């Protein structure tokens with residue numbers, strides 16, 4: 362795989378370099394124009410700075426959210442261009458379309474050392490199309506903007522999308538520093554994890570995590586389950602979960618996993634049960650086996666935090682993906698905070714995988730340097746740990 366350093370050694374002054382970044386950042390729940398966590402923008406800065414300072418014409422492209430293949434102002438990258446400019450210390454030029462006339466004109470006018478951000482890739486149906494020809498046609502248009510391509514969008518390497526998979530087949534291609542660092546870390550914890558190996562999983566759905574649970578279960582000493590997905594496991598143990606998130610069609614699967622795990626899957630013993638999904642809902646901590654039928658669990662309780670912390674403490678390798686509760690709402694943040702703090706205290710190597718958990722670390726004001734590695738990719742890191750071939754990485758290897 363060729364890397365950014367190889368490209369810099371070849372010389373980029375005056376050349377157009379198309380950089381795929383993952384600038385899919387979260388926005389404030391209360392003000393959709395304010396970026397709530399710019400971690401993904403910061404993570405790609407070293408690559409952009411290196412190219413800019415070497416005199417390249419830097420053309421950045423990214424997706425944001427999941428628009429449906431057509432322009433949708435709700436998902437414009439314009440606020441990201443502003444923030445990127447602030448972080449780079451010079452304004453970033455923003456093209457109001459992705460491969461249309463505005464983009465073509467902006468690319469044509471770009472000077473050496475300038476940075477341009479194209480509008481959201483997913484405003485074009487070609488980006489995510491399952492049809493190779495449709496994706497290919499869009500990739501042709503994107504590739505025409507660059508003389509070389511750098512992929513530093515680790516969070517999107519698991520997507521077989523035009524900008525990730527098809528563009529590198531059309532241009533000399535290089536892996537950026539972020540992609541290289543992420544892959545090195547995941548390789549380290551998947552090939553030879555030092556024991557004890559503890560995995561902490563949260564987030565809404567068991568179905569999203571099933572493949573990773575199945576592939577990690579034989580390797581781990583403990584798998585701690587919190588977040589919305591714990592209720593399907595509690596149900597599988599025969600407990601009622603009230604109005605909590607529940608995947609009925611996964612209950613039987615969870616029962617099988619629990620019996621296969623023989624005690625290695627650890628579930629919460631208490632939960633914060635609320636009358637509704639809202640910051641001002643009435644809420645109480647109740648035993649996980651006694652969730653009232655008119656309540657929904659929105660966080661794990663303090664006894665669960667203590668139980669999880671005890672399992673986390675001896676870990677030599679730890680991987681965490683997914684919040685323990687609705688950490689964005691203050692009354693339901695203590696579980697995620699408590700577990701995150703326990704992770705910061707281990708002597709071993711900890712990896713925080715994922716957009717949401719990484720954002721939680723920063724929005725809760727935890728010390729980022731206390732973790733071994735904070736990944737920018739949720740789905741991507743999970744699929745890597747499942748042992749899947751990631752289309753974006755395969756495309757860079759070819």
Ligand code: 3PG
Pocket residue numbers: 383385426427516517520716738739740741
């Ligand atoms: C993410 O947020 O996990 C990445 O940016 C990928 O986004 P996607 O899941 O919408 O493809």
Ligand code: MG
Pocket residue numbers: 716739740
């Ligand atoms: Mg995601």
